[in-house]
Structure formats: structure tokens, C-alpha cells
Amino acid sequence: MAKVESNFKNMTATLLVITLVASAALGLVYQSTMEPIDLAQQAKINNAIKAVLPEFDNQPGNEAYSVAVDGGELTFYLATKDGQPVGTAVKTFSNNGFAGLIELMVGFLPDGTINKVAVISHKETPGLGDKIEPQKSEFSVQFEGKSPENFKLLVKKDGGDVDAITASTITSRAYCDALARAYNELKKGGKQ
Amino acid sequence: MSKVAQLTKGILRENPIFVLVLGMCPTLATTSSAFNGMGMGLATTFVLLSSNVVISAIARFIPDKVRIPSYIVVIATFVTIVDLVMQAYATKLYESLGIFIPLIVVNCIVLGRAEAFANKNTIFDSLLDGLGMGIGFTFALTLLGSVREMLGNFSIFGLPIIPKEPFWLKEVFFHDPILVFVLAPGAFIALAYLIAIFNRFKK
Amino acid sequence: MDSKLVVSPSPHVHSGESTRRLMFNVVLALMPAFAVSLYYFGIGALFVTLLSILSCVLFEYLIQKFILKVQPTITDGSAIVTGLLFAFNVPSNLPWYIVVTGSLFAIGVAKMSFGGLGSNPFNPALAARVFMLISFPVQMTSWPLPIESRLKYIDAVTGPTPLAILKEGLKKGDTISQIADQIPSHLQLFMGVMGGSLGEISALALLIGFAWLLYKKVITWRIPISIFATIFVFTGILWLINPEQNADPIFHLVTGGVMIGAIYMATDYVTSPMHPKGMLIFGLGIGLLTVIIRVWGAYPEGVSFAILIMNAFVPLINRYVKPKRFGEEVKRNG
Numbered sequence: 001m002a003k004v005e006s007n008f009k010n011m012t013a014t015l016l017v018i019t020l021v022a023s024a025a026l027g028l029v030y031q032s033t034m035e036p037i038d039l040a041q042q043a044k045i046n047n048a049i050k051a052v053l054p055e056f057d058n059q060p061g062n063e064a065y066s067v068a069v070d071g072g073e074l075t076f077y078l079a080t081k082d083g084q085p086v087g088t089a090v091k092t093f094s095n096n097g098f099a100g101l102i103e104l105m106v107g108f109l110p111d112g113t114i115n116k117v118a119v120i121s122h123k124e125t126p127g128l129g130d131k132i133e134p135q136k137s138e139f140s141v142q143f144e145g146k147s148p149e150n151f152k153l154l155v156k157k158d159g160g161d162v163d164a165i166t167a168s169t170i171t172s173r174a175y176c177d178a179l180a181r182a183y184n185e186l187k188k189g190g191k192q
Numbered sequence: 193m194s195k196v197a198q199l200t201k202g203i204l205r206e207n208p209i210f211v212l213v214l215g216m217c218p219t220l221a222t223t224s225s226a227f228n229g230m231g232m233g234l235a236t237t238f239v240l241l242s243s244n245v246v247i248s249a250i251a252r253f254i255p256d257k258v259r260i261p262s263y264i265v266v267i268a269t270f271v272t273i274v275d276l277v278m279q280a281y282a283t284k285l286y287e288s289l290g291i292f293i294p295l296i297v298v299n300c301i302v303l304g305r306a307e308a309f310a311n312k313n314t315i316f317d318s319l320l321d322g323l324g325m326g327i328g329f330t331f332a333l334t335l336l337g338s339v340r341e342m343l344g345n346f347s348i349f350g351l352p353i354i355p356k357e358p359f360w361l362k363e364v365f366f367h368d369p370i371l372v373f374v375l376a377p378g379a380f381i382a383l384a385y386l387i388a389i390f391n392r393f394k395k
Numbered sequence: 396m397d398s399k400l401v402v403s404p405s406p407h408v409h410s411g412e413s414t415r416r417l418m419f420n421v422v423l424a425l426m427p428a429f430a431v432s433l434y435y436f437g438i439g440a441l442f443v444t445l446l447s448i449l450s451c452v453l454f455e456y457l458i459q460k461f462i463l464k465v466q467p468t469i470t471d472g473s474a475i476v477t478g479l480l481f482a483f484n485v486p487s488n489l490p491w492y493i494v495v496t497g498s499l500f501a502i503g504v505a506k507m508s509f510g511g512l513g514s515n516p517f518n519p520a521l522a523a524r525v526f527m528l529i530s531f532p533v534q535m536t537s538w539p540l541p542i543e544s545r546l547k548y549i550d551a552v553t554g555p556t557p558l559a560i561l562k563e564g565l566k567k568g569d570t571i572s573q574i575a576d577q578i579p580s581h582l583q584l585f586m587g588v589m590g591g592s593l594g595e596i597s598a599l600a601l602l603i604g605f606a607w608l609l610y611k612k613v614i615t616w617r618i619p620i621s622i623f624a625t626i627f628v629f630t631g632i633l634w635l636i637n638p639e640q641n642a643d644p645i646f647h648l649v650t651g652g653v654m655i656g657a658i659y660m661a662t663d664y665v666t667s668p669m670h671p672k673g674m675l676i677f678g679l680g681i682g683l684l685t686v687i688i689r690v691w692g693a694y695p696e697g698v699s700f701a702i703l704i705m706n707a708f709v710p711l712i713n714r715y716v717k718p719k720r721f722g723e724e725v726k727r728n729g
Contacts, residue, residue: 006255014254018262022269029273036280044283098693127371128532158567167533170566363490363549370496372530381504 049077049089052107052116056081060089067185071095074185085110091120092182096174099123102132104175106182113147116140117179129171139165139172143179153180198317202324209332209383210390214300218292219333220379226349229337230330231285232292235278237326239270239296244310244322251311263306264297271296301325339382344373414512418472420613424604425479425659431587431597432487437545439487440593443494444479450498451478458507473512477501480520483594483655484699485527488539488551493531497523517706518666521699528699538590554590557650561642562695570639584649594655601654614662617674622657623648625682633690641690652698653685660699666706673716680705
């Protein structure tokens, strides 16, 4: 069979057919993956909340509210069990990381003490700043069970109570900055 | 060329990474661990295989002047499918590969095989070619990822090869891995040595 | 046809220079700095230096003998210089396995992979130093304090370098006068009483070595002096604009790796331009990059990065600034 000639009519028709078929196929795939993708997204948020709060039985993702602060946004997730509040997870951030933005999820118990902290995203140097990740070092453990009321969220070098990561003072400062921001907003919000 | 050779040429003799040196961007960027390398390799294999088959089937009906845009549309469709499916069912891998999944569209190997092979061969040969090239690519990425993970993280597929808290003293032997290998410069160094070794044994 | 290509107006006169003699002079010129280092850092300095030299020479021998299968050339002394310079660029409490890994990197990756002495585009000791810095950031940036650490190796008392104090302080929002009392005086810095890599601390000792190299005509003044001048002028301008945010030029000259980098690393024959004018361009580039990294970069010190970056430009500089060919007419002024 001879090759199809490259005239205007043939070219238009070919491209039209190919793009039509392609978009139809994509539409189909999109339809069928929409729900799993939503579920996966929700599971991700829920997992992050689960990692920092005691057990809960509601869907904190549905009872979230956001506050714009310092050029960014803090999101508060309220967790309850049998209708009783068990804590608030706060998605917080700091722009002062060694490589820019650091996003954390902090779990506060109803009395304002920090339950646990998880890292959502960061671009810190591997081997130095990435020790803020709980699986990489013990750094984040020192915050557990402490109330920012009497545990000063500053590195020791700046007169606070936090043991900075060796050779990563800047990252440690940014981490404290994110925690302090979450705590201050939590107190202001008064939605405990 | 026999059907078997059609399949195996992509694995060793014409390995896309070690011999053709194509698709360097995902190769260097996604091989920070063996698992990521393998995930990237498998995603690319799927795209390569499907686009090769489809393109060899429709190549006859496409006018020459619009063949490249047509191929790209076909490839982009398959890449988007992979993107959506991974997002739904392999969220963790999807996050660590990030932007490099959509970038498979511009991977030289995919368009290269479409232009150099699929549009002038039968569907079955194109299928074998795509599969072989995909296996070769996956093999290379997994190998590179393993080497980098072993040196740069002291683990392979996430399993530590040196215990996290070794029993020996910090002063006596390595406690911390050689970080440079999980960073960009390490990718170039590891790839260069793998190519050198590969060439030495190919002779 | 072939005979046309042979240019051979014999007899030739041998200049008496050999790689071995050059390397010997470089080693000799580094001895004052080594003595200072032994005085301040004691056994740590001795151990790291010996280990580094030994492993560099051993790796060169093993690679040439068993992988490249050529006659080993360890007697030319270039591996000794690489080992010595690598040791001079690391802290004196560096664990032994990092010293050995660094030596393997210097000789194996940065030198032999490119074809050995004369073919390497980057200074092997510096390349190794930078790769170890990226790989082991904690160990490579914990600097033993001078004198206190004399009798200690691994358990040395550590503290930040003056440049790190400066960077840290400025980042926190302090001014120069607030930071000043944490930093030793200029005279102390000149003598080398500060934390730092074991061979880079004493500007005085390194300058004595510089004088020796100039006297022996091993190197010319162009690269080191153009680096010093660029750093002095650039930081001088910044200092005049705002003395509360920028350290003075003398401070920048005597701290960190400026002296050892400019005198011993940037002047490496293999990785620096051939033409006098090219050398000045090369020095200017290193000076500018060093200051840019120090003032605006993430790392407190940038000499090694600056030299490596400019190493990459050497082929380009050599292409545009060519030495006159032998026999070509040289224009004289006036």
C-alpha cells in the first residue's frame, strides 16, 4: 500500500482522528481513576494526621479550616473520638529552611502539648538537614510531650530549649519557627 | 534478524543507557534508589511497549509531514495513563518520581524507537523491540539505582546492608554512607563507571 | 611528506627541570605550613597527613599496576603532593576511613580516570576535598581548635571557623561589630590561631612557601596575586559600602583557604592556563567566585568550589588566549 500523501486534507483528518481517539481514551482512564486518586489523597492526609495524633474516629479532613499567616497558610484538622476532641493536627510551614520551604504536620493535644511531629515535605541537604525526618534521627523526639508554654521553641544557641541538629542550625531554627507559628495560631484560633 | 535477537538486542548489544546513551535525564534524576530506578524503568517500559505497538499499527495511515506530532500525541496519551494510574494505585512511588513521570513524553528512547524502528516494522517485531528496550532500560536503571543506594545510603531496595546502628565505634569504620552518591554528582560518577565496565566486558 | 612535520634544531638543551624536582620544591614549600599545623594540631595533623600521602601513593601504584597495567610512576612525586594537599584541606580530626576514601577519590576518580598526571581537568586534591565535603558534611566541618587539640585525634575539641562564625552571625541578623569579639584578631588570624583545615590556617607560613616557589621559579606570581587582588578589591568595595554587613578585605584574605588555594592549588600546571594573560583571567575568576560564594552563597567558604569551577574553564581560556608559537614575531611596545 502506498504511503498516504501529505496534503492538507489528509493531514488534518489524521491529526483529528488521532487526537479524538487519544482524548476519548484519556477521558475514560480519568473517569475510572478519579475516585482512587481522591481516596489516595485523603488517605495521605489521614495518615499524616494519624502519625501525629492519638487515635480518632472522625474524618479530620472534612473538619479542617485554614488561616493565612506570614505569606503562607496553616491548616487545622480537628480530630475527635466518640465526639470528644482528642487533639488538633496543624499543617504548618517555614520559609527559613536551608533550602527554602519546610512543611510539617504537628499534633497538639487539647491542653496544648505537642504529641508528635511529622515532616510533610522539605528540600534540606541529605545527611544534614534531612535529619528532621523522624526515621532519620532522634531530633523530632525531643518535642514530644512538651508544651511550648514552658519549652522554649528556640535552639539552645539562641537561648531556647531545643538541641539543634549538629551542623544544621539553620534547619533546626526553621523547624522551631514552623512549630512556634503553629502554636501561636492555635492559641489565637481558640477553637480547641 | 531472528525474533529472539529482536528482543534481546535492547538488553545488552543496544542497551539504551550503556550503549546508546539515550534518555539521560530520567536516568540520572530518578536513580537515587534501586526501587525508584525500577519504578521509572517499568513505567517507561509500559509506554515504550504500547506506543511501539500502536505506532507500528497506524504508521501506514499517517502522512509523513505530521508523523512526529502524531507519534507525540500517542506517546503523551500513554504517559498520561501511566501518570493517572500511578497516582491512584502507587502514590508513594508517584511522589518520589514526581515530575519525571510526565517527562517520559520527551524521553529520547520512546520517540527514538518509534521513529527508528516501529514505523517501518511489523507490529510483532515492534512489540519485541519495545519490550527488549524497556527491559534493557529497566535493568540499567535498577543497576544504577542499586549501586547508588548501596554506596549513598548503605541499603538496597530499602534493606540496610550495614545495620543502622553498627556495633563498632564511630571512629573505627563507616557509620555514615557516602552521601554524594545519592546526589546529582554521584549519578554522573556511578553512570560513567558503569558504562566503562560495561564496555570493557562487551568487547 | 612526513619529514616536513619534524622540527628538530638539535642539539637541545635540557633545562634541568623534571617533574620530580618540581614536586620536591612544592613539598619543601609546604613544610612551614606543616610545621605550624604540627604545632597547633599535633598528632592529629601528623596522622592524617601521613595516612593521606601513604594511601595516595598506594592507590596510584595499585591502579597503574593492576588496572591500567602500565609502569607505575609513583616516583615522580605527584601522588605525594596530592596526598599532602588533600590532608592540608581537611580537619585534623578526620576519621581514617574518610581520609582513605578521599585519597582513593583523588587518585582513582579525579586523576587516573582521566588518564593520569597531565590529563586531569580538575585538581585531584581539591576534587576529593569537595566530594568528601558533600559526602560527609558533619565530619568535614567539625574543626578542631588549635593548641587545645594538640594531643588528641578523634576526640579533639571542635569549634567553628571564623568564616562560619561570620556567616552564622550575619544570617541571624547581627552586625559585624557584634560578631567581632568572637573572632580572633587579624594578627592571630595571620599567624593561624583559628579553627580550620590543618594546612590552611597560617597565612604567614604559606606566604613563606610562596616566596620559596617564586625564588625557585616553580610558579609565577600571576595566579596567586591576581586572586589576592581580586578578593581584596571586591571585598573592599563591599566593605566600604556597608562595613556593618561585610567583613573587611584583610579578614577575607587571611581566613579560610584563600592562601593555600591561591598559592598551591590554583597554580597546578595541569589545571591552570598556559598564557600569562590567561593566568590573570583565571585568577580574576577564582577571586570573584570565592567572594560571591562567601558573601551570598550557602557555604561559608568558597575557595575550593571557585578553583574547581575555573578549572573547567581552563580549556576555553587556553583556546582564546594562546601563547605565541615559537618563531612567530613578537610585537614589542614602543
